[in-house]
Each structure stands twice: as C-alpha cells, then as structure tokens.
Amino acid sequence: MGDFNSFLSIDEKKGGSPVTNHEMRDMQIFAQACGLVDLRSIRCRFTWSNGNVSCKLDTALVNSFWLMADYDAYAEFTAPGCLSDHSCTIVHTLAKDRPPDKDFKFINMWTLHEDFEKIVKDSWAVPMQGKAQYILKAKMFRLKRCLRELHKNKIGHISEKAKKAKEELEEVQRSSLDGGPTPMGYTHIRKKANLLAEAERQFYQQRAKNVYLKSADKCTKFFHDMVKRNNKRNAIITLKKRNGD
Incomplete structure (x- = not known):
C-alpha cells in the first residue's frame, strides 16, 4: 500500500486531460506480473487533488494468497486534512462485524421497465x-x-407497488361504472397496473x-413431494380403443 503515483484504470482520474495507456502501462504490468489486485475500499473515491484535478494515486494491493485466505479486509481512504x-490509507483486517457483500442476481422483471x-x-x-479482459470486467x-440502482429506486418492493397500482385502477373503474366520468389517464393507469x-408475477416465478x-435434487420433503406429484401426473388412468371402449 502507498502512493504509486500511477493509475490502474481510466476512471481513476477526474478533470484535466484523460488518462492515457502510457500512464497506466507500468502500473498494470507491475500488478499483473506480481499477481496483485486492488483491495476493495470505502470513503474517498480519489486520494489526491489540487482543487481542479482529482486522482486515485494511493492504492492498497493484495496477492492471490491473501484472496485464497479470504481475509475480511478493506482499505479506508480518509480526507487529506491540512x-x-x-x-x-488505513487497511482494516479485523472487520468481522461487517455484513458480507450480497451476490449479484439478475432479476427478469427488470427487462419490463421502460x-x-x-x-x-x-x-x-x-x-x-486497457486489455479486453479488464474492459469487460469493468x-x-x-x-x-x-x-442495482434501478431496482432500488424504481422497481424495489414490487408487491407493494403492484397492489397500490391495482387499487388505483379499481377505484377508477368503480367510479366510471357508477356513472362518473372516465379520467383522461385511464389508459395509462391500466397499463401501469398490468405492467407491475x-x-x-415474473419476480415470484423466478424465485x-x-x-x-x-431443493429438487436433495433428499428433502420438497424432493419427495415433487416425486409424488410427478408419479400422479404420469399415471395412465384410462385407455380408449378404436372401437370407442
């Protein structure tokens, strides 16, 4: 860990001229040759600034032995001060009380959002x-x-949103069927309720x-219930001959 005065990726600089391959080459070759990767970090995204340009020049790197040992560690970059x-740069190695990062799961219902x-x-x-493998990963x-931002801000708590949209649609329909005027946005309200x-439905189907x-291949109650259901479904109840019997 320390001030390497170099960049690992193009997004480690804000302001000024863009990062060139020449500026990243030495650091990338060094990290690749030594088998080092950037340790996850918190707080300040950039570690140096002159007021106009901000850069991540300070880095904490770990090797494959560190990763295999699965240390619960992270780097903290604090404000520079006076x-x-x-x-x-502070590396925390005993943060066992921090919740683990959740695995990324693609949710099919995201594709329905406009x-x-x-x-x-x-x-x-x-x-x-950078190299093709690095670009793809980044x-x-x-x-x-x-x-994740889309899910958090616009799609999360889908059951509550679907219920609210359904209640809004039913309220408009009741008002219209009781003889009241049909609102101008009725089509939009119905489309929104159907979409949610x-x-x-897709969310719970995926779950x-x-x-x-x-659980289907485990010797659990769920597995045996599935076997019983399949046996009943595959059972031949009747046979019909050509003469109608």
Whole structure:
C-alpha cells in the first residue's frame, strides 16, 4: 500500500486531460506480473487533488494468497486534512462485524421497465482503455451497479407497488361504472397496473424456480413431494380403443 503515483484504470482520474495507456502501462504490468489486485475500499473515491484535478494515486494491493485466505479486509481512504494533499490509507483486517457483500442476481422483471434498455446501452457505451479482459470486467461491474440502482429506486418492493397500482385502477373503474366520468389517464393507469402485475408475477416465478433448482435434487420433503406429484401426473388412468371402449 502507498502512493504509486500511477493509475490502474481510466476512471481513476477526474478533470484535466484523460488518462492515457502510457500512464497506466507500468502500473498494470507491475500488478499483473506480481499477481496483485486492488483491495476493495470505502470513503474517498480519489486520494489526491489540487482543487481542479482529482486522482486515485494511493492504492492498497493484495496477492492471490491473501484472496485464497479470504481475509475480511478493506482499505479506508480518509480526507487529506491540512498536512498533506494525499488521503491517509488505513487497511482494516479485523472487520468481522461487517455484513458480507450480497451476490449479484439478475432479476427478469427488470427487462419490463421502460428505462432498462437505455440504462444498459448508456452503461456499456462509456469508453474505457486497457486489455479486453479488464474492459469487460469493468463494464460488467458498472452495469451491475446501474441495475442495482434501478431496482432500488424504481422497481424495489414490487408487491407493494403492484397492489397500490391495482387499487388505483379499481377505484377508477368503480367510479366510471357508477356513472362518473372516465379520467383522461385511464389508459395509462391500466397499463401501469398490468405492467407491475406482470413484473410481480415474473419476480415470484423466478424465485419459485430458484427454490426448485436448489431443493429438487436433495433428499428433502420438497424432493419427495415433487416425486409424488410427478408419479400422479404420469399415471395412465384410462385407455380408449378404436372401437370407442
């Protein structure tokens, strides 16, 4: 760990001229030759600034032995303060009380949202430099972050949203069927309720499939219930001959 005065990726600088391959080459060759990867970090994204340009020049790197040992560690970059223009780097190695990062799960209902395609295209179109494997990994990481934001801000708690949209639609329908005027936005309200209902259905269908894939091959009650159901479904109850018997 320390001030390497170099970049590992193109997004480690904000402001000024863009990062060139020449500026990243030495650091990338060094990290690859020694089998080092950037340790996950919190707090300040950039570690040095002159007021106009901000850069991540300080880095904490770990090797494959560290990763195999599965240490629960992270680097903390604090604000520089008065004595230096570089962030202080603190590596925490005993943070066992921190909750583990959740695995990324693609949820099928995301594809129903009107902004889904735009979010994917915009995230994937961000230019990056480096080797093909690094570019693919970085683009996938950025896309995961964008999809998590989509879920958190616009799709999360789908059952509550679907229920609320259904109640709103039913209220409008009752008012209209009782002789009241049909509101101008009726088509939009109905379309929204149908879309959220379909998203909710896909969400629970995907969850049910995950449960099936996880438990169907285990010697559990779920497995035996599935066997009984399949036996009943495959049973031949009657046969019909050509003469009608």
